Amino acid sequence: MLVMLTVKDLHVYYGGIHAIKGISIEVPQGVIITLIGANGAGKSSTLRSIAGLVRQKNGIISYNDEDISRLSPEKIVEKGIVLVPEGRKIFPNLTVMENLMLGAYLRKDEEGIKRDLEWVFELFPRLKERTWQKGGTLSGGEQQMLALGRALMGNPQLVMMDEPSLGLAPILVKEVFDIIKEINAQGKTILLVEQNAFAALNIAHYAYVLEVGQIVLKGPGEELIKNPQVREAYLGV
Template sequence: MLEVRDLCVSYGAIKALKGISFDVDKGEVISLIGSNGAGKTTTLHSVSNLIHKVSGTIKFEGEDITNLSPDKIVRRGLIQVPEGRRVFANMSVRENLEMGAYTRNDKDGIRSDMEWCFELFPRLKERINQLSGTLSGGEQQMLAMARALMSRPVLLLMDEPSMGLAPILVDEIFNIIKKISSSGTTILLVEQNAYKALSIANRAYILETGLFTKNGPASELINDNAVKSAYLGG
């Protein structure tokens, strides 16, 4: 579904990505794991063409989208849940969800998908008319995820969904990610909580200072001594 080849990105003299290549197959949950500054968010922004790439190619469902504008990438079903939630603070929960569906005109489908979002995130239904900026951090993360789902993503890019959340909310968010995956949505997950990310992923890539140092089935990496030592506290 997604093919990234020899991707290089620089910020001035700093080489953020140094020729990484990876694939995401339909129906998978793929995790990118690494410490702060490893290049995880840069990878997602490159896929969505939100930043300039020095070199490399990106194909989505067989189409070269390397230089496609971000809005056209969204219309092809490649949707990102950004780091830091970035909800529209002065708009209500309902209005944020409607913004997620701005590329669509199927009113019945939009209504149905909004109800599905409320099944996944019951608290959002309770706060449907509340300004998003007044929600808790966990509720804003739920809204950011629901807003992305309103676009009917083929591939969902998720950037640090557990950041800043209490442990009980982290568990809830990851349970919902599993439900989204079970519904048929392919997921590329960037996450610092390596244990949680590996526990739900099919495969994972370990990113260190712009290069992949390991990759493979998540069930193997979670038991890898080097990965345990560096990322799992073991």
């Protein structure tokens, strides 16, 4: 299987805090990879490093065999990597349509943009009904759908998602994970950070468990969900 993204010996510091301590991960094309762990384990910092929002002190991040470790965030988006940030970070004073079109701001292919807009509306019919509505007036679940839709409008190959189920009602959590599976089935590679370990491991092809900035376990999602250590620490069983 072709490896799309490789992170080797990544170290990230915030001032004197050593947040990520030499982690290495691989993301093959066409799969769902998840990072699970407690708050402060380094999951979000890993995504932010890949996206160019946090600079690593050491380590190499390569994408399709190209070193992207020092590229700016916009150049990384141009390469085909987008991040759906924790807390959605939509633009509350812009309409749903304006938020979606901002996701395509680097694109010039008008036909492709139209096609992807239709796909987003197929995935999220509620957004189609609310194109004129300001993002800040949407419910939490609808805002999460808007954040996912905005990311897809960038036509990425790799979609990174940071806590997409955070703060959502259980019925909406299931809907969001069904949509993540559908996005993957349509050909997008997913790198998922999620505190809902059970839901994440259920859809992940492969998973990494982080503790205080280090990988302590890794393996197929279906294996880790049965692992006694994982079940006790993250699944509450």
